[in-house]
Amino acid sequence: MASRSAEIRQPATRQADMLDVTAIVLSVLLVALVFVGWSGPLRVLLTVAFAFFVPGRAIVGNWPRMGQWSEAATSMVLSLAVLVLLTTVMLWVHAWHPLGLFQVVAGLSLVGLIIGLARRRRRTRGA
């Protein structure tokens, strides 16, 4: 039973891993573009992808039950909600540092994504 269950989980695990890796690549690319100060449509598109996906993906990747229900849509909603809350709080407390916030969110997201990947690997091996 355990091996059958592992077989079923494999495609889903691969898909989740792929989403995590995509989020990591997006974050690293955007951090690099921001760091070198490069502007253009690519940076705008990467920012859209980051804002609509990455922070939420870092949460959902560590929340298997939510991920099993929906990987992308919930990631999107949580990403937007978290960023709205953080940016609004920054305005309220008169501490407006958008690029600083981006670096913190990107850093925490990378940590969350890597932990999520590692935990999934461990679960898969244990199944």
Next chain:
Amino acid sequence: MQNQGNRTGFPSSGDSVDKQWHISDVLLPVSLVMWAVGVARTDTKVLGPYGLLSVLPFVFYAAIALLIVSVTIELTRQRLSRWRMTAHTTALVVMLYGTAPIVYSQGRYSWLYKTIGVVQYMGAHGRINQQIDIYQNWPGFFAFAAWFDKVAGVTSPLAYAKWAQLVVELAVLPLLYLIYEALSLPARQRWAALLLYSAANWVGQDYFSPQSLGTILSLGSMAIVMRWMYAGNSWGRYAPGRQHAEDRFRAYTEKQPAKRASHLTLAFIALIIVYSALTYTHEISPYIVVTQLGALAIVGLFRPRWLPVALGAVAIIYFIPRFSYVNSHWGVLAALGSFFSNVAPPSVAEGSSSTSSSQLIVQHCADVLAVLIWVLSLVGAWLRRRSRRTVAALVILAYSPLIVLVAGAYGDEGILRVYLFSLPWSAALAAAVLTPTPRLPARSRQGGENGASRQIRRFRAEALRAPIVLAVVVALFLVAFFGSDQSNTMSASEVAAVTSFQQTAPGGPILAADGNAPLNDTARYNLFPFAPIFGSGGVLGAKKPQSDIALVLANQAARYTSGDQPAYVMVTSAMIAYGRAYGTPTSYFTILLNSLARSKYWKLVTSTPDAVIYELPPKTFPKGFSENGPTPSFVVP
């Protein structure tokens, strides 16, 4: 465990992945190519009275017709192909919402530019000023957009704002799918509902604005609620023996209460995060969500019942410190209980009897589309009345937003918001009319070979409803969505002229021929309060301007400024187009411009083919000036 679901947001229960060749594999790419050709051939330099519709080439309409044929063929298949349905739905959204940002150089709708100004203000100042306007009291969207601009490395949302409608409409698709799945709608009905939603959302609340982000967050809240807290049943078991993923999870967690409690706690946390963001983002959306959940809780379709009260408390606690501002500017208490006047849409509220015939037709098409969706939803509810609790839930969710109209008109947009919040659920019910009866497999087995053939023929005949209804809905949508583009679009030179002026000119009140211009899209937007000259609520009202109108305006402006700051008069091509559509004769603009040109008080400061701006310098007191007399009511719009 045969069906794990698609984990990208388009789960697969009831769908299938098959490797056979379908005719839609040809029709869909062909329709996309035709659409691209149509868009490339569209010349928007001169729009007719029906806006974009009159300049879109035949091949554009043919592309949409072909897409409808293709998606209908897919919908009639006994087993739906998940990826093909995803591709068709995405293609429809791209065709409907991606056309405008491609063919126009600037974003549509004059009100878009104000939201850009608020974003710019917050990005530049890094703080909010709640006394400026209502937007600064609900800053979630603006804070997020200002952050986005810095990270994306753009100086103004003007660079990307015109794409917002497409992005928002694409973003809501997976959320709607999750909701429909949580309600256990048959796969065919889910896809039909997605198509209907996309084709019927003519309201235009999905532009770069708090309400568009509010739509995503509202649907996100509802998706979490429907997945984890909905207490209804499934929508009929048309495929006996198949167990839905959520049913399996319920059965599993009911045996393990601790796990269920843990998952529910996490779901509550997620809901509170999303709902709090919604509360800071938009004034009305949180109340509509709470109203919908409260109505579900009352009839026992939602647990725990205290949750709508808790969510409502979050919204009300946020609102209380802002109540006096909102009430003084928007008359919340005065509108309370005036349900029927609150229902009136903006077109009626404008009250112009001289609206052009083309715009009347456009308004009627929008009204007919809304009524059609609601009528179809009622028919759908009747057709599927046997799946009691799910139909009851959808009817409650579709019609409970009407309750918020008791509390106010929301700047005459209340009914539009009600339609917007009703649409996901109305579309789900209306989709029942489009889709064939979902009992085919069971009956076919009972009826033997002949029975199966008969059933399949009946199934195909019923499927004709889909193209007919979709074609009618899309046709009405195109008129409602693009029919007012003559006045909804702003040229690049108009936007550049007004933006440049507001970036550099000393602050002062603006008398604008009417409000239809790319006004206030800079961080200094609050320095330029505005009053219209023509139309209802204008300085002149419905009166015809005389040749001394420049002197009249100079007196009124000087009375307002007391000579302490400059005042301005602005006329742009979008204002003239709006006047033509809504009953201000072009001759009025000519009289105004001639009078200003002759005036010794007004100095020309900007003159381009699309924008003319005059300045009344400070300390200028025109002939006949008196401190007593009418003074325009300038407001930061």
